[in-house]
Amino acid sequence: MMRSMFHFPLVGLFLVAQILVGVVLPAQAVQLQNGRLLVGEVTNVTGEGLVLNRVDTGGVLQLRWDHLSAESAAELKRAFNISVEDDAEVMVEADVLTFVAPTGGVEEVIGKHVGGDGDVINIRARGLVVPVPKRTLNSWIKRPVPALSVYTKEELYLAKLAEVAPGEDADKHILLADVLVRVGDYERAEQHLKRAQDLKNSKQPQALRAKLERVKLYKEAAGERSLLDKIKTARARKDFVRGREWIKDFETKYPKSNLIPELNAEKQRFEAARERYYVARVFEACNQLVTTVAKSKCAESGVTLQAVRDYAQSGMGKEIRKRVAERLTIPATEVEELWGKRVTSGVAQGSTQFSYGVGSWVLGDREIIKGTQQAKADAAGGKQKSQQEQRDERLQRKIQEFLRRSQEAQKNAGSAPKEETDEDWWKSASPDERVNFVRSFYAENSGDMEVVSAHVSPCRTCGAEGFLAVLGSAGGDEKKIKCWTCKGTRFVRWIRAR
Numbered sequence: 116m117m118r119s120m121f122h123f124p125l126v127g128l129f130l131v132a133q134i135l136v137g138v139v140l141p142a143q144a145v146q147l148q149n150g151r152l153l154v155g156e157v158t159n160v161t162g163e164g165l166v167l168n169r170v171d172t173g174g175v176l177q178l179r180w181d182h183l184s185a186e187s188a189a190e191l192k193r194a195f196n197i198s199v200e201d202d203a204e205v206m207v208e209a210d211v212l213t214f215v216a217p218t219g220g221v222e223e224v225i226g227k228h229v230g231g232d233g234d235v236i237n238i239r240a241r242g243l244v245v246p247v248p249k250r251t252l253n254s255w256i257k258r259p260v261p262a263l264s265v266y267t268k269e270e271l272y273l274a275k276l277a278e279v280a281p282g283e284d285a286d287k288h289i290l291l292a293d294v295l296v297r298v299g300d301y302e303r304a305e306q307h308l309k310r311a312q313d314l315k316n317s318k319q320p321q322a323l324r325a326k327l328e329r330v331k332l333y334k335e336a337a338g339e340r341s342l343l344d345k346i347k348t349a350r351a352r353k354d355f356v357r358g359r360e361w362i363k364d365f366e367t368k369y370p371k372s373n374l375i376p377e378l379n380a381e382k383q384r385f386e387a388a389r390e391r392y393y394v395a396r397v398f399e400a401c402n403q404l405v406t407t408v409a410k411s412k413c414a415e416s417g418v419t420l421q422a423v424r425d426y427a428q429s430g431m432g433k434e435i436r437k438r439v440a441e442r443l444t445i446p447a448t449e450v451e452e453l454w455g456k457r458v459t460s461g462v463a464q465g466s467t468q469f470s471y472g473v474g475s476w477v478l479g480d481r482e483i484i485k486g487t488q489q490a491k492a493d494a495a496g497g498k499q500k501s502q503q504e505q506r507d508e509r510l511q512r513k514i515q516e517f518l519r520r521s522q523e524a525q526k527n528a529g530s531a532p533k534e535e536t537d538e539d540w541w542k543s544a545s546p547d548e549r550v551n552f553v554r555s556f557y558a559e560n561s562g563d564m565e566v567v568s569a570h571v572s573p574c575r576t577c578g579a580e581g582f583l584a585v586l587g588s589a590g591g592d593e594k595k596i597k598c599w600t601c602k603g604t605r606f607v608r609w610i611r612a613r
Contacts, residue, residue: 142170143194145178146187160195162319196286198293198322204384205262205271205297210238213253221253221399226265242267264351268300281307285317289326296330299344305330332373339365339374346381355389356444390453393445394460397453400439402467408434409553413546420477420541423549427557435563458565463613466567469555470609472548476602477537483608486569535602558612565613571606574598579605 145153145167155169164179180188192199209225216222224247226240235246262271275294281287288311295304308327317323333340342365349358365378412426440447457463475483484490558564573579577598584595597603
């Protein structure tokens, strides 16, 4: 019960502590492993623990760091410049721009915005300035990225040196050294650790000795460290083919290295970054190739509607994955796996519209309205119509009036048009009509994509009536004929899928 009530950052706990005691005191909140909250003045902070002078009882407690919850211990250590063991990658906030490259593909640049002019945006990354033409810009966001994808080691060191400003404080030199170790700058890390040792005012002398030994080990394992640095650089530059080769080299050359834990941690970061990158590339490539592959199939000589429907249901997805695999030089099986992660990874945040167009009628009445609001309206007796549908119907009634009075309708009133089959429609359909139909049929029926929503629009010829009213050739009684566009099905179907 206590843990659930007080499980929030220490800054919040400190404010609560002040409220609880009723006055502003130099007190801090400390949370124990069991969730219990203690309030008091923290003194004698060392690398092993601290002393807490409680404000409620006046008691004095000697606490080790492992007595505290991990969150509380980390917050207190940072507040008192005590090193927090952390092997996580150093991250910085960067500008992330995506833009359309001359090849037509979407590329990404990561760095710091350093100006530009009316035509370009200048992004600085690892000592180089990359100009991005504004007319090609696709998106511009800020997000945390690995520090070495933005800075060189020299640039990062100067920035962190100014930020930490260690001066004559041994523990601040240790904090700076921790950052340098995490980016592989061992020479400078050792220099600051030795400076901390010379100052002789550290509150964590045992940790300082251990860190010096660790840096010494890293320096002695120069070959292993060099490979690890190459792997990190490959990850930052998205050179995942070479990065995997270097991981394999490390495992082959140094199977018993003392740095195997560091390799395993880096492998996890590397594979996570690789997956994020390739999920985005696969998603982008698959969306592009849906149209390309559909066009290719529709252009085949003598291809029938039934053939393309069968192809869209089974063969089209395989062809798309094959082409994506060739483009990205990864196995087709991995393309399928990465495609399956497009939603959970956050890459497929939106959806794409697919419309069957005038060919909707070949699906049949029920399939056209399946999963739509119109299907619900029909089931309820056709009473549910949106304002937009009502406006569309009024417009279509005007069109019908025009058709009824037209000379063309009078000429054709004597005989109904010849019944058109679905294959007849396919033969006479334009290239765009064919491609749109195949794209939509693939998106809805292949199982490769998730249908987000289904919709219908009224047939533009009959206004969702399914028939046309025309006059007889001699101006006789009005006759109703099946709409020659929708074949009586009333609607055009479209979906949104991802």
